[in-house]
Amino acid sequence: MTSRPTIRDVAAHAGVSKSLVSLALRGDPGVRERTRERILLAAEAIGYRSNVLARSLREGRTMLIGVVISSLENPYHTEIVTSVEEAAESAGLSVLLAHGSRDRGKLTGRVESLLDLGLDGLVVVSSWVEPQVLRRAARRAPVVMVGRSERPVPGVDAVNNDDEHGAALAVQHLHATGHTRIAHVGSSYRPAGLARRHGYAAAMRRAGLGAYVRVLDAFVADEGLGTLLARALEDGYDAYFARNDVEALDLIDAADHVAARVPDDLAVVGYDDSALARRSRPRLTSVQQRRELLGRRAVDLLLSRIDGRAEDQHLIMEPRLIVRDSTRPRTDPD
Amino acid sequence: MTSRPTIRDVAAHAGVSKSLVSLALRGDPGVRERTRERILLAAEAIGYRSNVLARSLREGRTMLIGVVISSLENPYHTEIVTSVEEAAESAGLSVLLAHGSRDRGKLTGRVESLLDLGLDGLVVVSSWVEPQVLRRAARRAPVVMVGRSERPVPGVDAVNNDDEHGAALAVQHLHATGHTRIAHVGSSYRPAGLARRHGYAAAMRRAGLGAYVRVLDAFVADEGLGTLLARALEDGYDAYFARNDVEALDLIDAADHVAARVPDDLAVVGYDDSALARRSRPRLTSVQQRRELLGRRAVDLLLSRIDGRAEDQHLIMEPRLIVRDSTRPRTDPD
DNA sequence: CTGAAAGCGCTTACAG
DNA sequence: CTGAAAGCGCTTACAG
Numbered sequence: 073m074t075s076r077p078t079i080r081d082v083a084a085h086a087g088v089s090k091s092l093v094s095l096a097l098r099g100d101p102g103v104r105e106r107t108r109e110r111i112l113l114a115a116e117a118i119g120y121r122s123n124v125l126a127r128s129l130r131e132g133r134t135m136l137i138g139v140v141i142s143s144l145e146n147p148y149h150t151e152i153v154t155s156v157e158e159a160a161e162s163a164g165l166s167v168l169l170a171h172g173s174r175d176r177g178k179l180t181g182r183v184e185s186l187l188d189l190g191l192d193g194l195v196v197v198s199s200w201v202e203p204q205v206l207r208r209a210a211r212r213a214p215v216v217m218v219g220r221s222e223r224p225v226p227g228v229d230a231v232n233n234d235d236e237h238g239a240a241l242a243v244q245h246l247h248a249t250g251h252t253r254i255a256h257v258g259s260s261y262r263p264a265g266l267a268r269r270h271g272y273a274a275a276m277r278r279a280g281l282g283a284y285v286r287v288l289d290a291f292v293a294d295e296g297l298g299t300l301l302a303r304a305l306e307d308g309y310d311a312y313f314a315r316n317d318v319e320a321l322d323l324i325d326a327a328d329h330v331a332a333r334v335p336d337d338l339a340v341v342g343y344d345d346s347a348l349a350r351r352s353r354p355r356l357t358s359v360q361q362r363r364e365l366l367g368r369r370a371v372d373l374l375l376s377r378i379d380g381r382a383e384d385q386h387l388i389m390e391p392r393l394i395v396r397d398s399t400r401p402r403t404d405p406d
Numbered sequence: 407m408t409s410r411p412t413i414r415d416v417a418a419h420a421g422v423s424k425s426l427v428s429l430a431l432r433g434d435p436g437v438r439e440r441t442r443e444r445i446l447l448a449a450e451a452i453g454y455r456s457n458v459l460a461r462s463l464r465e466g467r468t469m470l471i472g473v474v475i476s477s478l479e480n481p482y483h484t485e486i487v488t489s490v491e492e493a494a495e496s497a498g499l500s501v502l503l504a505h506g507s508r509d510r511g512k513l514t515g516r517v518e519s520l521l522d523l524g525l526d527g528l529v530v531v532s533s534w535v536e537p538q539v540l541r542r543a544a545r546r547a548p549v550v551m552v553g554r555s556e557r558p559v560p561g562v563d564a565v566n567n568d569d570e571h572g573a574a575l576a577v578q579h580l581h582a583t584g585h586t587r588i589a590h591v592g593s594s595y596r597p598a599g600l601a602r603r604h605g606y607a608a609a610m611r612r613a614g615l616g617a618y619v620r621v622l623d624a625f626v627a628d629e630g631l632g633t634l635l636a637r638a639l640e641d642g643y644d645a646y647f648a649r650n651d652v653e654a655l656d657l658i659d660a661a662d663h664v665a666a667r668v669p670d671d672l673a674v675v676g677y678d679d680s681a682l683a684r685r686s687r688p689r690l691t692s693v694q695q696r697r698e699l700l701g702r703r704a705v706d707l708l709l710s711r712i713d714g715r716a717e718d719q720h721l722i723m724e725p726r727l728i729v730r731d732s733t734r735p736r737t738d739p740d
Numbered sequence: 741c742t743g744a745a746a747g748c749g750c751t752t753a754c755a756g
Numbered sequence: 757c758t759g760a761a762a763g764c765g766c767t768t769a770c771a772g
Contacts (some may be wrong), residue, residue, distance in 0.1 A: 076524075089759050094751055097644055110683070121546075124522050125463045126749035129764050134459070144487065145681065150478035154507055169503040173488050185500055188458050190410075212410075212455075244759065264748055325687060347479065353659060412765055423743050428767055436741065460765035463748050743772080749764105756759080 086114035097122065128190065137165050137374060138186035142198035143174045148316075148344045148363070150397060152197050152218055153368025163375060165192065172200065180205050193374040196221075197322075199263050208279045214377035216370045220263035224386075229373040230365055231387040238359040238391040241270025241286055242313040242341040245357070245393055249400045251311035251339060253284050255304050257323050258315030259291035265315050268343060272313055288312070298326040303328070310338045311399075317342035317349045320356055324398070334339045339399040355399035361391045411454045415533040420448035431456065433631050454549045454658045459574055466728050471499050471708060472520035477508045478533035482678045482697070486531050486552055497709060499526065506534065521546045530555075533597050550704045556598035558720075563707040565700055565721040569598050572693040572725040574607025574616035576647040576675040577613060579691070583671060585645035587618050589638050592649030593625035593658050599649050604676060606647055622646070622657075632660040639664070645711025645733075650684065651659075651676035654690055658732070673733040688731035695725050 079097075079295065082293050083090045087299040088111065096103045096111040103111075128134040139156050141149040143379035156215055157167045171180030172184055179201055186194065186378075191216040203225050209215050210227035224230070239256075247255045254274040265366075269287065276285045288300040300325060320342030326333050331362065334340055336352055345360035369387050376385075396403075410417050413431075417424045422445060430437045430445040448454075454685035455702050462468040466713075475483040491501045498628050504520055506513030513535055520528060527548040530540065543549050551564040558564070573590075580588045590606040592599050603621065610619045620643065622634040635657060639647075641689050648654035654676030668674055668688055676683050679694035710719075729735075 076749095079751095080749080089752075090749095092758060093757095098751085100416050104757065107757085119545075121522055123463075123524060123749050125459050125468070126764090127751075129457075129459045129463055130750045130752085130768090131746090132764070144478060144484035145481060147479060150484075153478060154505075157507075171488075171503075175492075188455055190457060190459050211453075297757085323687070328687065349686075351655070353662065410765095414765080424765095425744080425767075426742060438741065441741085444747095457765050458750090461767075463750090463764090464766045466748070466770085502769085598758095741772105743770105744770090745770085748766085751764095752762090754759105754761085756757105 075184070075392075076125070077118045081118055082111065082115045082120050085118055086111045133192050134190050135165055136168055137192050137193045137195065138168045138170060138183075138191045139195045140179065140183055140186070140201065141169070141171045142179065142200045144171050147346045147348070149197050152367050152370075156195050156197075156218075156365040156370055157367075158364075159368040159371035164370060165371075172198070174200075175201055175295075176202070183209055193266075194380060195370045195374065201225060208356070214226065214292075214293055214374050215344045216373045216377075218366050218370050219378065220267065226384065229363075229377060229385045231369045231389065233264075233366065233375065234276045234388050234390050235267035236271030236274065238343060238361070239268045239313065240275035240278075240361055241391065242343070242392040243272060243275035243281075245395065245399065246311040246313065246339055246341060247279050247281065249339065252281055252313040253286075253307070253309040254286075254313060255286040255288055255309045256313050256315070257297070257319050259289045260315055260331070261311040268315050284309075290304040296326075297322055298329055299331075301326045302330055305338065307330060313336060313341045313342060315347045317344045317352075317356055317358055320358070320389075320398070321348060321352055323357075324352070324354075334398050335400050341393075341399060346395050349394075349396070352398075357396045358394055359391050360394045362389050365389055411452045411456070415452055416449045416454050417497040417716055419452055420445045420639050420701065429472075430460055439594070453710060467526050468524050469499055469621065470502055470523065470525050471526045471529065471705075472502045472504060472517075472523075472528045472569075473529045474520065474532055474535065475503070475505045476513065476530065476534045478505050479508075480723055481680045481682070482695070483531050485697045486701050488640060490531075490552075491701075492698075493702040493705035495609070497705060498552075499705075505534075506532070507536075510534055510536070517543055524732065526712060529704045529708065545729035547617055548708050550707045551705050552700050554601065563711060563719045565703045565723065567598075567695040567700065568722050568724050569601035570605030570608065572677060572695070573602045573647065574612075575725065575727040576677070576693055577606060577615075578608035579729065579733065580645040580673055581613050581615065583673065586615055587620075587641070587643040588615065588645040588647060589618075589620040589643045590647050590649070591622045591631070591653050592652075593623045596648055597606055602649050618643075625679050632663055635660045635666075636664055638671065638692065645674075646672060647675045647677075649677060651678045651680045651690060651692055653693070654732070655682060658686070658690075658706075668732050675727075675733060681726050683730070686732075690731040691730045692728055693725050695711060696723050696730045699723055 079093045083093045096108045159168050170182035191213055195216050197218045206225045208226050215228045216229050218330050228321050258269050273285050290297045309373040342356045345358040349356035349358040413427045414424055419425045430442045443658045471489050494501050502514035525547050529550050531552045540562050549562045551562050570627050583658035593601050631714045654674050676690045679692040683690035683692040
């Protein structure tokens, strides 16, 4: 709280010049070991900490990257944040986190203010950031999009989960465990939701189940999920692939209300393999995105861009299926 | 990405001096309106953005505060973060968020690196930050602790939830809905957990139920919660107050395994009123901490400390009980 | 109302 | 190996 000691104070305390202190602190080989030690001790003694602002101003880079997420309430996103942080840390970068509390305008504001800080790069883990905001941002610093944006933005790198394939994994699993009437639960028209829906329909057709394609979309139907489910059950649909874990749990809840049991009466597959999936009853079979990889790759892209790469790069990561209790075990042919 | 325009570029473009640009940008009344407009237009035209680093270096304050949380996975904490942000924003401060992913050493590191950035203040929403780290931090910038730290730290302000009272609310509610054998579920020896346990025991005694005080502590007992619950049910315990929502849901899960129904066979009260409480089955009765207030007060404390307040301040906020389906409705005397 | 100057704390050539 | 100097981009007195 009392005014912070500077390099000049260290110099005075160690009886050397200002610049020598700087050299010693950053381990320049041209400083005699004994001198260096004396300086380090002096710094320690007066509680000196390098002023990051001043250094950044001088160096022209901050060693800071920003991460933007829509909301802290989405565990899938926060896990990606953690993996970005780990990768950043091992590259010597610190991470500043900003979120928009599900508010698009606020999100834009947070992006701008992060950039005003003079970040070295930005990782966006939110499909809600508008393309033109991304575009503008990319003119100020390298930007990597994790997940889909509303549309591809030139100048912005991306690392994506293969949502079509994730949906296919779910459909294949349900099919292999004896189901044919497999419905999709999803009321989102965001990029990821759409990709999963398309992936579902395509996988159904590939499995020869095109005739059974059915989407429970509470938004379009303007009916409760419970009503939609009851009707689907009547029609013999005993398997459901939900757009994410939350919708999967909502479905299980609805099933409970009509006394249908999971997985005996209906099988359910979620998406995201979130903490919810692991702790729900029954534990949820779910498509898992490789979060730790997504984060690491995002930082890689940032670093190579900072190093001067000019062309855009888009990475696609393959998800995998985690089987738990909300679907039947695989039926061995006998 | 091309080198950022500076105040000097704006000056050249508008045909005025560097300092005039600065004055105009910050709305100094001594600049003629027409001139100011011309300068603003010039800034706009060349895409000028003030360099926050340079300004902070000059001004000696960053208008940035840091918020530290243990982990992004705790929704109770992230909601406080959001409320801190809102309060900070209306005071013209930006928030930098750091978390420790449940790792104590990492948490310390994050605190240090935030402070190295020259923050104007720090809000700590984690009981895991060590007292000596808090102490050291408080010498560098104002620090406010939200929630309990392991012990009070001189120089650090605090805003707390009244956990003893929260526990009492739970006990009173269970008692008022016809229960007398009320057990506590909690295996945490962190500050908040201890306070809730003490509050529970005290409230039981005040209600004349001291003889029924019983704690299901899977950690000390070194037995599964299921076993502890089964035994308690045998002993007639039909009401449970859990240290937090997660433990409450674990209990409901355990009850399910022994085919005991909530709230018919046993009533359950959680703590935190997290998103989990709202979406579980049955919806959980839970003690709610006033998150939005906690955040606002924390920022108030920071601001008054920045303004020079010297003495420490500790605020205590009262929680309230949110009644849902995991406890019986209040029994009207008839 | 306007311009030249100093300085925030740091790092990096550049002479010694 | 060491010291004096310039400059990162900004703001604020201080003269005009």
